[in-house]
Amino acid sequence: MSVLVYTESEEGKFKKVAFEVASYAKAVADQMGTTVTAITINANDVSELGTYGVDKVLKVNDSKLDAFNAKTYANILKQAAEKEGTKVVVVSASADSKYLAPLLAVGLDAGYASNVVETPTSASPFTVKRSAFTNKAFIFSTIETDVKIVGVSKNAFGLKENAASATAEDFSPSIPENGVHVDSVDKATNTVTIADAEIVVSAGRGLKGPENWGMIEDLAKVLGAATACSKPVSDLGWRPHGEHVGQTGKPVAANLYIAIGISGAIQHLAGINASKVKVVINTDPEAPFFKAADYGIVGDAFDVVPRLTEKLKEFKAQNA
Amino acid sequence: MKILVCISHVPDTTSKINFTDDNTKFDTNGVQFVINPNDEFGLTRAMWFKEKQGATVDVVNVGGPETEPTLRKALAIGADSAIRVNTPATDGFAVAKQLANVVKDGGYDLVIAGRESIDYNGGMVPGMLAELIDANFVTNCISLEVDGTNAKAVREIDGGKETVSTSLPLVIGGQKGLVEESDLRIPNMRGIMQARQKPLKVLGPVDATKETTTVKFEKPEPKGAVTMVSPDNLDELVSLLHNEAKVI
Ligand SMILES: Cc1cc2nc3c(=O)[nH]c(=O)nc-3n(C[C@H](O)[C@H](O)[C@H](O)COP(=O)(O)OP(=O)(O)OC[C@H]3O[C@@H](n4cnc5c(N)ncnc54)[C@H](O)[C@@H]3O)c2cc1C
Ligand SMILES: Nc1ncnc2c1ncn2[C@@H]1O[C@H](COP(=O)(O)O)[C@@H](O)[C@H]1O
Numbered sequence: 276m277s278v279l280v281y282t283e284s285e286e287g288k289f290k291k292v293a294f295e296v297a298s299y300a301k302a303v304a305d306q307m308g309t310t311v312t313a314i315t316i317n318a319n320d321v322s323e324l325g326t327y328g329v330d331k332v333l334k335v336n337d338s339k340l341d342a343f344n345a346k347t348y349a350n351i352l353k354q355a356a357e358k359e360g361t362k363v364v365v366v367s368a369s370a371d372s373k374y375l376a377p378l379l380a381v382g383l384d385a386g387y388a389s390n391v392v393e394t395p396t397s398a399s400p401f402t403v404k405r406s407a408f409t410n411k412a413f414i415f416s417t418i419e420t421d422v423k424i425v426g427v428s429k430n431a432f433g434l435k436e437n438a439a440s441a442t443a444e445d446f447s448p449s450i451p452e453n454g455v456h457v458d459s460v461d462k463a464t465n466t467v468t469i470a471d472a473e474i475v476v477s478a479g480r481g482l483k484g485p486e487n488w489g490m491i492e493d494l495a496k497v498l499g500a501a502t503a504c505s506k507p508v509s510d511l512g513w514r515p516h517g518e519h520v521g522q523t524g525k526p527v528a529a530n531l532y533i534a535i536g537i538s539g540a541i542q543h544l545a546g547i548n549a550s551k552v553k554v555v556i557n558t559d560p561e562a563p564f565f566k567a568a569d570y571g572i573v574g575d576a577f578d579v580v581p582r583l584t585e586k587l588k589e590f591k592a593q594n595a
Numbered sequence: 596m597k598i599l600v601c602i603s604h605v606p607d608t609t610s611k612i613n614f615t616d617d618n619t620k621f622d623t624n625g626v627q628f629v630i631n632p633n634d635e636f637g638l639t640r641a642m643w644f645k646e647k648q649g650a651t652v653d654v655v656n657v658g659g660p661e662t663e664p665t666l667r668k669a670l671a672i673g674a675d676s677a678i679r680v681n682t683p684a685t686d687g688f689a690v691a692k693q694l695a696n697v698v699k700d701g702g703y704d705l706v707i708a709g710r711e712s713i714d715y716n717g718g719m720v721p722g723m724l725a726e727l728i729d730a731n732f733v734t735n736c737i738s739l740e741v742d743g744t745n746a747k748a749v750r751e752i753d754g755g756k757e758t759v760s761t762s763l764p765l766v767i768g769g770q771k772g773l774v775e776e777s778d779l780r781i782p783n784m785r786g787i788m789q790a791r792q793k794p795l796k797v798l799g800p801v802d803a804t805k806e807t808t809t810v811k812f813e814k815p816e817p818k819g820a821v822t823m824v825s826p827d828n829l830d831e832l833v834s835l836l837h838n839e840a841k842v843i
Pocket of ligand 1: 478479480481482504505506507508519520521522523524535536537538539540541542543546556557558562574575576577608632
């Protein structure tokens with residue numbers, strides 16, 4: 276009966292989303308009067324999960340599972356859900372979880388709601404609030420199947436400590452073969468990804484050319500932020516495609532989004548609106564982005580950004 | 596190779612989103628509908644397979660008659676024929692079931708869908724479809740090559756990309772990168788004329804129970820006013836971000 280939550284790890288360490296979905300699962304379990312079981316694949320130390328309300332951990336450890344594979348992982352989650360008699364499975368909004376959830380949904384005959392932003396507004400009928408129309412609206416949907424899958428939006432619920440002590444149990448599911456093989460992974464190391472970042476520093480065509488991104492990277496570095504860009508910037512080849520954010524690019528749900536030299540077109544805003552606090556730096560006081568911003572500076576990026584970076588360095592030094 | 600491109604019919608990206616009937620219906624008044632952008636990248640890649648590898652390309656939508664102009668546009672871009680499964684797209688699972696039936700009947704080798712549709716943002720139809728027809732599945736796909744029954748794809752992952760090898764039958768969830776923005780085609784007059792002659796088949800739905808129901812919609816709370824800070828007073832910005840917004 277327990278709520279099953281997939282707590283993702285990378286190279287043995289939990290991703291931050293793992294703690295957010297665990298916190299969420301705990302809230303759902305409380306609502307339903309049941310406990311939380313987490314499933315981990317190749318995580319090292321699982322005791323941390325207890326801090327976020329997990330009662331029991333199913334630990335899967337197998338070197339065959341080092342590379343993420345949606346179909347295999349979905350099958351393992353299915354086996355865990357069946358073993359636990361789970362009625363609610365909670366996953367995150369990471370690229371991997373979004374990849375496996377629809378496969379799991381078919382496997383478990385479960386209805387799946389993605390981009391869920393709150394705990395269920397009602398347990399029966401099971402009703403969730405999800406963001407849709409690229410953050411331009413919310414939808415309340417009921418999930419009518421016996422087993423339900425909830426995909427939680429990043430940063431929508433946050434971390435909630437619920438200190439419990441998690442018991443760990445080894446779990447050895449069968450590992451099915453499947454037809455998609457990972458040949459190579461090309462991942463920047465030592466940089467913060469847009470998906471994981473608390474803070475995103477994003478710049479647009481106002482920067483004039485790719486040679487001017489040094490100051491954006493410097494600002495991102497002091498803040499421990501990921502860098503992003505508007506669509507024309509990646510179309511022009513000034514920045515890699517993976518940095519393009521917005522309705523047709525990556526979604527951003529950061530705590531702080533700093534937009535520099537970006538006009539604030541509706542397609543851009545749609546994709547970044549889920550961010551909590553938005554700072555806009557633009558020379559044009561009429562730029563539409565100011566209407567969507569929390570803090571605005573009318574000024575030239577080439578003047579403001581380097582000075583802001585210095586101020587933040589001082590701030591960090593004082594608050595270290 | 597027989598390719599099926601799944602087309603979802605969505606409000607243009609500039610649309611204002613509003614609801615009627617006590618927030619239970621999407622207000623289509625004044626909304627321009629288009630091919631879902633992720634599907635447009637997929638359709639364009641399919642045209643490449645058609646032109647370079649002799650593939651046939653059909654497009655499909657699950658929806659009411661109102662989606663036909665969107666399917667005609669796909670025909671004008673170059674698809675050979677179109678299929679509309681005549682039933683409202685109630686939820687992702689029900690749509691996937693209808694598509695699964697079309698794929699089985701048509702004997703398609705490759706199904707190109709989008710990573711997600713920009714209206715309901717479910718991101719679930721392609722994966723469910725793949726599972727229902729027992730095909731391989733690659734989503735967030737930014738490159739796809741097919742050689743015989745073998746396929747190589749590149750998938751965007753958080754913070755990078757991943758190259759995978761797989762085989763047909765295959766379903767992909769495509770996005771920008773599959774082709775470049777500049778490769779997208781605007782239908783020309785000749786394409787539009789030809790599209791009128793191309794077959795657009797309307798199929799009745801198969802039995803499919805939906806698993807989720809939309810109860811109502813809600814618009815986000817209006818945002819508070821922006822606090823302007825002088826570029827000469829960046830200390831103030833730092834202090835606001837620290838003390839007021841508490842994000843640094
Ligand atoms: C179907 C479709 C999908 C789209 N999807 C996306 C998407 O996902 N993401 C996206 O970003 N866009 C998207 N767009 C494009 C979008 O409509 C805008 O064209 C784009 O966001 C504009 O990018 P920009 O703000 O960088 O450039 P511009 O609109 O050129 O704005 C540049 C801004 O920089 C300011 N500026 C100039 N010089 C300086 C300076 N020295 N210092 C500070 N500011 C300065 C200017 O005042 C201006 O506001 C989409 C468009 C379509 C049609
Ligand atoms: N009603 C539909 N008809 C045809 N294809 C669809 C439909 N809905 C979704 N799809 C396909 O599935 C992809 C992902 O949609 P979704 O799961 O709704 O986010 C879209 O990009 C389309 O390729």
